[in-house]
Amino acid sequence: MKPTDMAKEGAEMTEETEHMIEKNGEKETENVVPAGDAKEMRAVILSGFGGLNKLRVTKKAMPEPQEGEVKIRVKACGLNFLDLMVRQGNIDNPPKTPFVPGFECSGIVEAMGESTNGFEIGDRVMAFVNYNAWAEVVCTPVDYVYKMPDDMSFPEAAAFSINFVAAYMMLFEVANLRDGMSVLVHSAGGGVGQAVAQLCSTIPNVTVFGTASSFKHEAIKDSVTHLFDRNVDYVQEVKKISPDGVDIVLDCLCGENTGKGLGLLRPLGTYILYGSSNMVTGETKSFFSFAKSWWQVEKVNPIKLYEENKVMAGFSLLNLLFKQGRCGHVKTVVDKLFSLYNQKKIRPVVDSLWALEEVREQLVVRDISLNTSVMMSDWRVC
Template structure:
């Protein structure tokens, strides 16, 4: 039985109902929000909307019943006693609109409908990213922010507009100027960390900017202070609020980009060298990823202690740029163990390992008696754009299985270091503040200086992440909140919807394509 043969509707209402249902079905199917997505997916377009096989059959059946002169969108009824409409005229052929124009019209209609629904539900319709400054929608202020919709590849990141936070008791509100991008941010994006948070979320753990408001009981800061801060997520936005114990004033001659490159890298390097390994005059240090942000911070801090020898591994294309900061530099793909022992037969006093995997055993074999091996990362577990169980299992299998009795016999120390856990889970904010004070003193003495690789707009976050993924950076990558994005880069990172929505577009799905392998 046909759809139009069911029920008790009058014959003159059946075609009209069928057409309305078909149009409603079409509108629901057009959930994509841009003409680019609709055209790229090769959708067949009807009035700007994608036509499914079900709807196509329904429209064909409606057309067979309805006279050609009946408009599809008529929704009114004729009053009783009114004269009959004139006889239908022969319809004139109409040239259809180009597919792209039809797609644009259909998408605009779908967006208008959804915004009306959101407004009726009390939600704020989202706006596209791009450009700096705050915007006001109704009575609520909003800001731009990078949002991670779900764990996975780069296509999970979008720049959206969100409600601006206000400081709670003991918090500062900071107008962000720059944000730091770290390797841990890539692991968060993949969900490749212990106890990952719920999505959607705003990534980022460090930023710099200007104090805009003070919460109750905040002392020691004033509105207008230039500061850098640790943030327990949410740093990649125009405005952040964070507890006062994680905020530090910055020197007048330190730029905001330098300040955003300062906390994670230099505090991590200082804590490992001086608090954990007890670096002293005449010691030797091996640092992996010597060209990265932490690697460069380690090299600079080692130069503040007399007669410290620094061994470093890095990709060969970085050697020329960092050769003056490291005593001995090796290709990370070469047999650096033999190279180090050729120079220092006993090995080294300190090994700083951010790679894990088979480098753990190599690092332990290079330790002198009373030497200290510190693991502070596991980048070898990240080999693609998304989390890989194979990479995780391979790295875990390659990790040296440590026998405590062997440590006792060889007089070696193994340690681990996580700055974020120390701050946000283990309550050592006071200890970190003392370290930051020492580091700022060294900066004022011109003994250390953050190395900034490049500046990126918020809308260019995907390209920035890809650069650090491919290990193309020397120093720190910075998200400059006020930077105008390059149009081609901003296209796929700016979305008019809240980024918590799942993408229909699978063209960028990392599961369907191979990435270049890591280089160090």
């Protein structure tokens, strides 16, 4: 799909999003609720790791910004596959329950702590949050907050941050995508997968191979060059088209796909692992699925990498931000992405919109299937 086509599709989806907002309640407003008018807020609480019965919407004390923090009245928050893994406890060092999930949101600056520069009350912003995004109000350090482009809607912004920043950094910072290269991306219908496809379309002559479940193919067939059912032997299908393999493999599945991805790499190619969704099956964490996926991972031999001139890498955006202190680097990437957005070369595609109270119905594997779902904190289910 050409950049202009992708932007057109994104614009059409945005119009549909705005129509849905109008249908389900009053038009989203930018009126700021004065700090101190309400001492409580609604939030989604995860009371324990496991099934959907561990999630509930309740009221809790509203946070106030500490030094260096921005208080945001949340308009929309992202709902990604990562959130499913969090619910099941399928992540490293999860926080103790109960807690509020969610890592990305968009909204309006309502207050600022001391030593906070660059923002004003009323600014439209998107932000990364180290949990706590699924609430009406969040406080997060100013280094994780970005002013939204004027034309970007709140649902778009909530679907933008994790997906596009991760896709950009893997393609350009880790794998050094250039003219004429080829990319294999798994879960091509997901939020990161679609961001990868759009970003690849900004570079001339890039071939994108994608795998996805068959029911997603109709919706995403124009966004990748070659699309395969994830349940077929995609290795042989790729080799039929490109006998010497591909330059970049982006793997969010893990398990047996690790060895397959390394095997498909050309010399000087880069394999990047950025997830392990094969370890998640069903509604709750399964030790059997985890063990099976782990033991399917091909043991990587450094000597073999050296002999074959291949690169193996890992990428975690949240660790980069919250554990490794690279927020300055990420801000530079966000600025580049906003430039591409303003040039109408990329545009997040919002799959669906939901009220906070509907999170139980949406945080299921089959529903985290296409792009990014967005929860609107302004909506209430009657």
